[in-house]
Amino acid sequence: MKNTISERVADFLKNYPPFSALESGQLETLSYEVTIVHKENNSIIFSEKEAPHDCFYVVHKGAVALTKKGSTQILDICDEGDIFGLRPLLAHENYKLEAKAHEETILYAIPIKEFKPLALQNHRVGDFLIESFASNTRNPYSQKHRGKLYGITTASGDGGGTETKLLDLQPVRYSSDLVTCTEGTQIKTIANTMGKHNVSCILVVKEGLPVGIITDKDLREKVATGLFPITGNAKSIMTTPAITYPKELTVTQAQMAMMKSNISHLVLTEDGTTDTPAVGILSKHDVMVAMGNNPAVLLRAIKRAKDSKRLRGIRQNIVSLLQGYLDENIPIGLVSKIISELNDATIKQVIDISIKKMETEPPVKFTWLTMGSQGRGEQLLNTDQDNAILYENVPDEESEATRDYFLKLGSIISTELNTIGFEYCPAEMMASNPLWCHSLDEWKEVTTHWMGNPGPDEVLLSSIFFDFNVTYGEKALADQLSLHIFDNVKKFPQFLTHLASGALQNPSPSGFFRDFLVEQDGAHKDFFDLKLRALMPLVDAARVLILSHSVKSINNTAERYEKLAELEPQNKEVYLACSYASKALLKFRTKHGLLHNDSGRFIALDKLNKEEKIKLKRTFKTIKEIQSLIEIRFQVKTLLR
Known part of the structure; x- marks a missing residue:
């Protein structure tokens, strides 16, 4: 009778080094001796300076954190397929780190007595272990982690290391x-x-x-x-x-x-x-x-551009600049600020070009508001437009003519933006739409209606609009609207509860044992929706929390969480984790969007390498923590959890 458990063990191990280098017979023999170990969250596997066990470990499900004794800093996370605790067995030394289950975890315990003879017989396994010692990492093929398992950062004197920085970012x-x-x-x-x-x-x-x-x-x-x-x-x-x-x-x-x-x-x-x-x-x-x-060179070129055709060419250079920054591993927070400034400058130039196409100058002062990801300073790729026009109040007899002027201007601007690469919004949330082009008093009425009657549609519109940022025109108009919104937050306290409920509607990114939840049907069947399942829960939670503190002029998700960490020291750890996760996910989406020349929203999991899957999964726990926080704070009873 076949031992089905050992077969499952072998099927799993064969996908990861050094077991992938074993012959099938060797792997089968080894799998018979493997013990399955279940660990609850935060339970210790081994402690620093503890004598080595008679086995080393492979993570089958879950994650294991490696830390120094007495420190809260996690030096490394072992995820599915990672081995740990092997070096002390081969070097005959005590453990140098503490290993603790980072969540509920299942381990395969590999007896060193059975593994060592196989390593001696198979030179590929031996090479892996030798390189592992030399590079001081559990995976010598990973350049990123080379020399960093024990928190040691090596300097490169030949200019080939990852510490190389671009001069303009100094x-x-x-x-x-x-x-x-x-x-x-x-x-x-x-x-x-x-x-x-x-x-x-x-x-x-x-x-x-x-x-x-x-x-x-x-x-x-x-x-x-x-x-x-x-x-x-x-x-x-x-x-x-x-x-x-x-x-x-x-x-x-x-x-x-x-x-x-x-x-x-x-x-x-x-x-x-x-x-x-x-x-x-x-x-x-x-x-x-x-x-x-x-990129100041690009900024000068943008300001000198006289038509959309020229701006479209410059946009391609901005994409190349973005790719270069990602290749250099420049912090995504800094990258997003630079690209957002260039995007804003591009939109400003488009507006100036568009105004010149009008028969007359604007009849009153106005503000061009960018919303959604661009409003948050997170639109690194050429995605769709989300914008609105806010203009000064006018007498009733001038209302219609003023609205017609700005609707025409909004239409020209949207067309020009489309020409240079910004797609039209499928839901027509653009200044060319009468619903998104209003005077100050009209916008106050609209936002008051949303907040006083927070149905699903009103909550959705609020979520998009309340990330607005002034890209062009009279900032004082936007400030007056912001103050009105904050006043309404106090006037309609139930609005925050509905907004928080909306923030909990996006489905969890993972299921049992952190498996990815993918789309079940449609054009993106079996793809992972990075925007809906991972990014938006963080974005939505940051918005409702920052609104509850009446903080204006901070739209970026990561910066919102950093501000929240200052305002609520008791929740500092979870907020900083959210800030980190939002930047990591933005970088991930941007990289894949550039790679596949799309928005980076839907990810083919079978195209991801193991390191990419680990990075994604590490953000899932943070998402669940922030959703639990807002559920309790705003006393939300959501239908979809």
Whole structure:
């Protein structure tokens, strides 16, 4: 009678090194001796400095975390097919790490007594073990983990290591020797002070915080020309508010910021806002000194483009830049900021081109709002459009004509965006649609209706719209709308419960023992829906949580979680895990979208390598944790869990 359990063991082991190098007879013999071990979540398999067992382990289902004693930092995660605990057996030494079940786990315990003779007989197995010792990793064929199993990071002196960084992403040096004055300081005194310190600008402060800046250009154009007397004060000629950024600024971000606002100096503060003291001043000269090849070249090209055909070509260069950053393993948070800035600049140029196609200038001030992934700064690939127009209130007699103007403008802009590569929204959530083109008061009425009558459709529309970001035009209009929305959050507390319920509707990404749940029918049958099952649960949860804290101007999902970690220290661990997971999933989707020239939404699991599957599965536990948190907090009883 056949031993079906041993056959199943053999069928599993043959897919992973070094067992894949064994002959079928050898593997069959070994499988008879394997013991199946079940471990509950957080149970110890072996401890640091413990004497080695008479077997090593292979993860069959679940995951095992390897840590140093007394540390909460996980040095490595062993997933399905990974071996651990082998080196101490061969080197005759105690365990150097602690192994703990990271969740409910099933292990195959391989007796070293039975395995060692097979390794001696099969040179391919021996080669694997020798290379494993040399590279200090449980899989010597993985370049990424080479030398890192015990938390050791090796430097490469030949330029071939993964530490190579692009020059334009290096932190830029700035001057920390601040020269300041107050709003009441006389202009003559300011000029003398700048000359004495040989600086090109002076920072205007009030109660220790930056409120404005005066440059030598201001003195030339405002004072030397006679527009303002030299006996005037700083407040009369300063540029306010000061344009502030965080001190951890890269060369690329600095140059793009200057070009974006057409300024030559940036004020650097502790948190990047005017609410904290300045720590330095960055000039255009500082940037030029540090500059290497960077996307600022693309930004200049975008601003010089006169038609959509030219912009479409530049868009291809942006995609190439994105691919290069991913190949260099640049942090996805930084990559998304750069690509989003380039996307915003492209949209702005499209709007300027479109306005010139209109017979007249806009009748009133307006704002172009980008929504969805672009509004969150997460649209790295050319996906569909989600946008809206918000314009100033007008008298009733001008309402129809004003709406017609902006609908026509919205239609032209959407067409131009489609020309350069942004697909039309299938649901027509675009400014060319009358439902997405309103005055400020009309938008207030629309959002009030959504929040006061939160049915499924209203919750869906809110989820898309509430990620809006100002790409062009009058930011003050959007700020007024944001304040109205936050007021309504307090007025309609049940809205957050409905929004939280909507955030729980997306099905779980995994089933029993972390198997992927795939589409059961349709065009994407047997594919994994990365957007619906993994990304959107994190996006939706971040939105409802940040709304509950009335935090505006933070739309990016990872940044929302980082802000939540500050606001709720008791939940810091889960929020930071969500931030990490959202960036990991965004990077994964972007890579696969570039690889297959699509949106990266649907993933063919059989095309993934083992490392990619492990990365995906590691985010699933985080998704379940954040969904449990919002279910409890907002007292949601959802139908789909």
